[in-house]
Amino acid sequence: MEAKIEKLDNLGRGITYINNKICFVNNALPNEIVEIKLEQEHKKYIEATLVEIKEESPFRIIEECPYSNICGGCQLNHLCYNEENRYKRNKIKSLLYKYANIEEDKVDHIKYEDRNYYRNKITLHGKDGKLGLYGKKSKDIIPIQECILVNNKINETIKWLSMNNINITEAIIKTSNDESELMVSIKGEVSRVDELKRKCNVLIINGEYLSKDKRIETTISNNKYEESINSFFQVNKTLTESLYDEVKNTIKDNNINTALDLYCGTGTITIYISDYCNKIIGIDNNPSNIKDANINKQLNNKENIEFICDNVENKIDKFKEIDLIVIDPPRSGLDKKTREYLRIIKPKIIIYVSCDPLTLSRDLNELKTDYNIIKVKPFNMFPRTYHCESIVVLERK
Numbered sequence: 362m363e364a365k366i367e368k369l370d371n372l373g374r375g376i377t378y379i380n381n382k383i384c385f386v387n388n389a390l391p392n393e394i395v396e397i398k399l400e401q402e403h404k405k406y407i408e409a410t411l412v413e414i415k416e417e418s419p420f421r422i423i424e425e426c427p428y429s430n431i432c433g434g435c436q437l438n439h440l441c442y443n444e445e446n447r448y449k450r451n452k453i454k455s456l457l458y459k460y461a462n463i464e465e466d467k468v469d470h471i472k473y474e475d476r477n478y479y480r481n482k483i484t485l486h487g488k489d490g491k492l493g494l495y496g497k498k499s500k501d502i503i504p505i506q507e508c509i510l511v512n513n514k515i516n517e518t519i520k521w522l523s524m525n526n527i528n529i530t531e532a533i534i535k536t537s538n539d540e541s542e543l544m545v546s547i548k549g550e551v552s553r554v555d556e557l558k559r560k561c562n563v564l565i566i567n568g569e570y571l572s573k574d575k576r577i578e579t580t581i582s583n584n585k586y587e588e589s590i591n592s593f594f595q596v597n598k599t600l601t602e603s604l605y606d607e608v609k610n611t612i613k614d615n616n617i618n619t620a621l622d623l624y625c626g627t628g629t630i631t632i633y634i635s636d637y638c639n640k641i642i643g644i645d646n647n648p649s650n651i652k653d654a655n656i657n658k659q660l661n662n663k664e665n666i667e668f669i670c671d672n673v674e675n676k677i678d679k680f681k682e683i684d685l686i687v688i689d690p691p692r693s694g695l696d697k698k699t700r701e702y703l704r705i706i707k708p709k710i711i712i713y714v715s716c717d718p719l720t721l722s723r724d725l726n727e728l729k730t731d732y733n734i735i736k737v738k739p740f741n742m743f744p745r746t747y748h749c750e751s752i753v754v755l756e757r758k
C-alpha cells in the first residue's frame with residue numbers, strides 16, 4: 362500500500378494515517394511517498410514496515426553504519442545531521458508547548474558536536490558465541506565488529522573481544538574522555554586474559570578486579586573525575602563540558618549561599634559549580650556514584666561539598682533556605698513528592714537538566730505556577746538516536 366509520511370514521532374518513526382488511524386513506519390522521513398506493509402493493527406495505532414521509497418526526502422542520506430536497521434541502537438541513521446538537530450529542537454519546542462504551554466521562542470538553538478564516535482561507553486551482550494548489540498525489535502544478538510557511536514579505543518576493544526570471545530555474556534567497555542584510560546568488565550569467558558590486562562587500566566572479570574586500579578579518570582575543564590564500572594558518567598565525550606558550562610554560566614553571578622545538586626551521579630556538576638556556592642549538597646541513590654563523588658571531592662580539593670547517598674524523595678523534605686537547586690533526574694523525571702517540595706523550598710533558581718522532554722514538560726507544567734521559565738537550551742548529546750537533552754533555567758516569580 363502507498364502512503365505519504367507526514368512527520369516524525371517522538372521516537373523518530375515516520376507517521377502516516379490509514380483510514381484516520383495513526384500508522385508508524387520505521388525508517389521513513391517526512392514528505393516521502395513510500396510503499397508500506399501493514400504489520401500489526403492495535404486499538405489506537407498501526408505498525409507498518411517500509412517496503413520501498415517511491416519519492417525520497419532531500420534530507421535522506423546513505424546509512425554509513427553496516428548494522429543500521431538491524432541493531433536497536435540508532436533510529437536516525439538515514440536523516441542528515443542538520444535535520445536531526447532541527448527535529449530534536451522542534452520536538453522539545455512542541456512538547457513544552459503542548460504539555461506546559463511554554464512559548465516556542467524560549468527554546469534556544471541546539472548545541473551539537475560530532476555525529477560519530479562520540480560515546481565513551483558501550484555495553485555488549487553475548488550468547489552462543491555471538492557478541493554484539495540487541496536487535497531492533499528483539500533481544501537477538503547482532504554481532505558487531507565496531508559501532509559508529511563509540512570512540513576508537515572502544516572500537517579496537519570490541520574487535521579484540523570478538524576475536525577472543527569464548528563465552529562472553531556481557532562486556533562493559535568505558536574510556537576516559539581523552540581515550541587515554543580503558544576500563545573493561547566481562548561476564549563469562551575470554552581468552553588471552555594477560556594480553557587484555559596489559560591493554561586495560563581497569564579489568565574486571567566476573568566481578569573480580571585483575572588490575573590494581575578500580576577507576577579511570579577524566580578531566581572536564583579544570584576538574585578531575587574518577588568513575589567506577591557501576592557509576593554513572595555522561596557518555597558524550599565532548600559535549601558534556603558545554604552542558605556543564607551552561608549550568609555554571611547561568612549561576613556564576615548569583616550570590617548563592619546553599620545549593621542542592623539532586624541526582625548528582627559522581628558529583629560532576631556539584632564540583633563544577635562549587636566555587637560559586639558557599640555550600641553545596643549532592644544527593645544520589647547509587648552507592649557507587651557517591652563513593653566516587655567523595656573521591657572526586659578530595660581529588661579537586663573541595664571542602665564546601667557534602668554528598669548524601671539516598672533517594673532524593675527521602676531527603677528532599679529536610680531542606681530549607683536553599684538558593685539554588687540543580688536537578689538532573691533519570692528519564693522518568695521528578696516524582697510527585699520532589700515536585701511538591703521544590704515548590705515548598707522555593708529556591709531562587711532551579712536548573713533542570715533533562716534527558717526526556719516529555720517528563721520535563723510534565724514537571725515544568727507544575728513548576729511554572731511559581732517559576733518563570735527563563736531559557737530552554739537543547740543539547741544533542743546522543744546523535745543518531747531520537748534522545749535529546751536540554752537545560753531549563755527557572756527563576757522564582
Ligand SMILES: C[S@@+](CC[C@H](N)C(=O)[O-])C[C@H]1O[C@@H](n2cnc3c(N)ncnc32)[C@H](O)[C@@H]1O
Pocket residue numbers: 593594595624625626627628629630644645646647650671672673674689690691716
Ligand atoms: C542523568 S543521571 C545524572 C548524573 C549527573 N548529574 C551527571 O551529570 O553525571 C541521573 C542520576 O540519578 C540517580 N537516581 C535515579 N533515581 C534516583 C532517586 N530516586 N534518588 C536519587 N538519585 C537517583 C542515578 O543514580 C543517576 O546517577
